[in-house]
Amino acid sequence: MKLPILLLSLALAACSNDPAPNANSEQAASAAVAALQNSSSASGEKLYAACAACHGASGEGNKALSAPSLSNQQSWYLERQLVGFRSGLRGSHPDDAFGAQMQAIAKTLPDDAAIKSVVAYIGDFKAKPAAGTLTGNAKRGADYYSNLCGACHGPVAEGNEKLQVPALAGVDDWYLLQQFDHFSKGLRGSDESDRYGYQMYMMGKTLPDAEVAKDVVVYIQSLAD
Ligand code: HEC
Ligand code: HEC
Structure with a gap:
């Protein structure tokens, strides 16, 4: 690997919020x-x-x-x-x-x-919505959610089996944010043969930045209460 590329990838790894x-x-x-x-x-x-x-x-x-x-x-x-x-x-x-x-x-x-x-x-496990761990602007998240996510994930993030789109309400907020980030960077779903993952990979590019993604997840978390 050429040195500048190596340095760049080290810098990127250092910026990533993902724990290893x-x-x-x-x-x-x-x-x-x-x-x-x-x-x-x-x-x-x-x-x-x-x-x-x-x-x-x-x-x-x-x-x-x-x-x-x-x-x-x-x-x-x-x-x-x-x-x-x-x-x-x-x-x-x-x-x-x-x-x-x-x-x-x-x-x-x-x-x-x-x-x-x-x-x-x-x-058979009792479904118990995961506790929220993030804070953000739920109002701004709600606007983005209803414009960009609700059509597939449902008005209260309940999912839609016919479209093979999962429920998001009740799932850990930190996990949703991490998966959204992975879709947007192509770590998940970027292979075109992954029919459903690829749909979500395309959607991963629609939110302007990580702050807005967090707001959307904070809003989704509020739907589970
Ligand atoms: C065109 C329909 C569609 C839209 C619109 C859509 N999604 Fe998805 N989403 C999917 C599908 C399909 C999956 C399942 C992907 C798979 O099977 O790997 C998914 C999966 C996810 C997951 C992973 C959940 C998990 O437990 O693994 C997250 C997080 C997510 N979507 C967030 C969002 C957000 C936030 C928006 C709005 C910006 C959005 N989605 C808009 C179709 C959609
Ligand atoms: C060593 C720890 C570990 C063990 C053991 C493990 N998992 Fe996981 N599992 C994970 C991690 C980490 C993820 C998140 C993967 C990612 O980020 O894409 C995950 C993700 C999943 C998902 C995807 C959920 C979603 O919404 O996207 C399913 C389903 C799952 N595991 C089922 C199982 C089952 C069933 C078993 C036992 C047969 C199992 N896991 C054992 C660590 C583990």
Whole structure:
């Protein structure tokens, strides 16, 4: 790599707000991979044991590991994301370290039946909207949301299965902001063969800056209360 390019990428890495996977999450990842390698499509409960170290015993998520809550997500969406991680459609961009971590785990789920049963198990968790962690201008966020996001994600961010668009209300605000940032930078969804991710990748370019994106997420968070 030429020196100026190297310096530029170091500078960019230093500016990024994303925490990098740390020793704790690496450890949890290898434990999960080992546990799943020995599993069959058995029960969702058994399979979920490998997920709990990061996503929490009842799918509540863990911000320190950048692992989102799963209990507020729709089953069809969780299933499609796991299929996407497993096929490499998601988590393959070289700068998407957390996506890569989740991809490695999804690849060890033995088959489609295993994906279905672990998702069914997650579906039994009590959905409890994730607590807000961000502050911003919710009024400005509401204007952008209704003009640019509501048509697909729904008036109260409830999602739309027909369009394969997920609910956003109730999902961790820090995770939504991070994923929006990843779409806008092309870390997620920039591969045209990722039909739904690509739609959202195009939308990732529509908000003027990171401040507005935060305002939109703060507004989405208010819809879950
Ligand atoms: C080592 C920690 C770790 C383990 C173990 C783990 N995950 Fe994840 N998972 C993550 C991280 C980090 C992300 C966020 C990926 C990203 O930023 O794109 C994630 C994302 C996901 C997503 C996408 C959610 C969304 O809204 O985009 C699903 C679904 C998921 N995990 C399910 C599972 C299941 C099921 C298991 C067990 C078989 C599991 N995870 C085990 C860390 C983990
Ligand atoms: C054309 C329809 C469409 C519009 C408009 C749209 N989205 Fe999306 N969005 C999607 C689809 C489809 C997905 C699922 C992508 C995938 O499967 O990887 C998605 C996923 C997301 C996710 C990831 C959620 C998760 O848990 O993984 C976030 C965050 C998001 N959208 C935010 C927004 C915001 C903010 C706006 C407005 C600026 C917006 N979207 C506008 C279609 C849309």
